[in-house]
Amino acid sequence: MARLLIIGSLEGELGAAARVAIARGAKLGHAEGVAAGLTRLRGEGADLALVDLRHDVVWLVQALAAERIACPVVACGRAEDADAAVRAIEGGARDFLPLPPDADLIIAMLEAAGAAPQASDGPVARDPSMATLMARAAQLARAEASVLLTGESGTGKEVMARHLHAISKRARGPFVALNCAALPETLLESELFGHEKGAFSGAVAARKGKFEQAEGGTLLLDEIGEMDPRLQAKILRVIQEREVDRLGGGAPIKVDVRIIAATHRDLAAEVVAGRFREDLYFRLNVVALRIPPLRERTADILPLAEHFCIRYAQVNGLPERPLSPLARHRLLAHPWPGNVRELENAIHRAVLLAEGHEIGPEAIELSRPAAPPAAPALPAPSAPAASPAEPAGQVAALVGRKVEEVERELILETLTHCLGNRTRAAEILGISIRTLRNKLGEYRTAGIAVPPAPGQPPFQIAV
Numbered sequence: 001m002a003r004l005l006i007i008g009s010l011e012g013e014l015g016a017a018a019r020v021a022i023a024r025g026a027k028l029g030h031a032e033g034v035a036a037g038l039t040r041l042r043g044e045g046a047d048l049a050l051v052d053l054r055h056d057v058v059w060l061v062q063a064l065a066a067e068r069i070a071c072p073v074v075a076c077g078r079a080e081d082a083d084a085a086v087r088a089i090e091g092g093a094r095d096f097l098p099l100p101p102d103a104d105l106i107i108a109m110l111e112a113a114g115a116a117p118q119a120s121d122g123p124v125a126r127d128p129s130m131a132t133l134m135a136r137a138a139q140l141a142r143a144e145a146s147v148l149l150t151g152e153s154g155t156g157k158e159v160m161a162r163h164l165h166a167i168s169k170r171a172r173g174p175f176v177a178l179n180c181a182a183l184p185e186t187l188l189e190s191e192l193f194g195h196e197k198g199a200f201s202g203a204v205a206a207r208k209g210k211f212e213q214a215e216g217g218t219l220l221l222d223e224i225g226e227m228d229p230r231l232q233a234k235i236l237r238v239i240q241e242r243e244v245d246r247l248g249g250g251a252p253i254k255v256d257v258r259i260i261a262a263t264h265r266d267l268a269a270e271v272v273a274g275r276f277r278e279d280l281y282f283r284l285n286v287v288a289l290r291i292p293p294l295r296e297r298t299a300d301i302l303p304l305a306e307h308f309c310i311r312y313a314q315v316n317g318l319p320e321r322p323l324s325p326l327a328r329h330r331l332l333a334h335p336w337p338g339n340v341r342e343l344e345n346a347i348h349r350a351v352l353l354a355e356g357h358e359i360g361p362e363a364i365e366l367s368r369p370a371a372p373p374a375a376p377a378l379p380a381p382s383a384p385a386a387s388p389a390e391p392a393g394q395v396a397a398l399v400g401r402k403v404e405e406v407e408r409e410l411i412l413e414t415l416t417h418c419l420g421n422r423t424r425a426a427e428i429l430g431i432s433i434r435t436l437r438n439k440l441g442e443y444r445t446a447g448i449a450v451p452p453a454p455g456q457p458p459f460q461i462a463v
């Protein structure tokens with residue numbers, strides 16, 4: 001369940017935003033001001049904080065950065081408050097939410113924060129390959145062993161992790177998820193292990209890490225393959241000793257947490273390449289579940305599509321409508337490179353776009369062609385083929401240029417567009433923040449100017 005903290009009075013339009021989020025399944029916390037909000041974020045944390053622009057948003061962002069608390073902050077206000085909104089974004093706020101709130105925008109922001117409201121009804125799994133997987137998951141219900149979930153992005157690893165938690169004897173305890181690829185190393189370290197007061201210059205109060213927050217429940221370490229080897233060693237110690245050391249010393253704290261790790265990488269290959277610790281791999285891999293890509297479980301496509309048709313009709317207050325036979329055909333013919341996430345997005349759009357009593361094929365927009373043309377013809381050099389998502393002229397204009405060069409321009413332009421906000425730019429580009437930082441580091445080394453992060457002097461050295 002997404003955890004949202006609202007900072008400001010709930011009496012006005014912010015209260016309406018709170019009601020929208022609750023209706024979509026978010027768990028709400030509230031603080032009247034930024035200082036009280038900071039105290040709550042130190043204690044129980046949140047996936048997203050919505051802060052009334054009349055409060056000192058930049059102070060909160062800076063305090064969170066100083067205390068290494070990872071929580072995206074979204075400033076909220078009326079469209080007339082544009083100047084204050086720009087100051088908040090320049091000061092490090094993730095985004096601006098215009099009031100009165102738009103329900104879809106709130107959902108999108110929760111999703112961008114990695115906290116999409118979760119359906120509580122468990123995974124849809126009708127394909128025989130998933131039936132086997134679900135049977136194995138059921139066998140594991142009473143087990144305490146760590147589980148390693150592998151599978152391409154969007155196959156449903158987090159959904160499966162939540163399911164494993166829900167059917168386990170820890171179900172009454174918390175389920176806490178952390179995306180290890182989304183945070184830089186120091187922030188990830190204090191998110192995981194917490195810190196004592198005075199552990200670093202901004203640590204003005206002690207704070208529990210995710211291991212402690214998940215006490216008695218389950219901790220999902222998502223994208224574990226991206227974790228730095230030093231932190232891998234610390235995770236190994238927690239698993240072996242069942243205790244965590246907060247940053248800044250103090251006695252070790254006993255923890256009772258089941259760990260589920262997930263990755264889209266081939267971790268065994270990462271071990272061979274020397275990027276992932278073998279001992280940690282064996283500890284996590286006690287039980288491994290591979291979630292097949294959607295193209296390998298085609299019997300799931302229509303049940304999933306129907307599930308999302310109902311869900312998004314309800315979420316948007318629209319009547320439930322069936323998929324027409326042609327729409328079904330179109331869905332079955334598509335290879336779904338983005339897996340269930342891509343299908344979910346396509347159906348959400350279709351539910352909004354469809355007209356009439358059923359959802360027809362015209363409402364289903366697919367990112368790539370459903371199948372290659374019967375007789376593929378080589379495009380003429382002067383008129384290269386474009387994907388349906390890209391206007392032909394724009395792609396044609398890039399012919400003759402190096403991929404590396406185009407990539408660099410896209411990254412730098414996106415960063416400029418986001419006023420230097422790395423997290424936002426990485427999200428838009430669809431790459432991890434770590435990859436973005438590495439690229440920016442390369443550009444700097446090559447002497448190319450990089451837009452500074454908000455609140456930092458131009459062309460600083462640290463990325």
Ligand SMILES: Nc1ncnc2c1ncn2[C@@H]1O[C@H](COP(=O)(O)OP(=O)(O)OP(=O)(O)O)[C@@H](O)[C@H]1O
Binds near residue numbers: 154157160262344
């Ligand atoms: N079996 C399923 N039943 C219902 N919904 C599903 C199922 N699998 C995935 N989804 C939905 O698809 C989306 C992507 O799923 P999820 O986040 O679990 O994938 P993931 O493999 O963890 O992705 P990533 O590797 O990118 O983190 C979510 O919105 C989720 O609700």
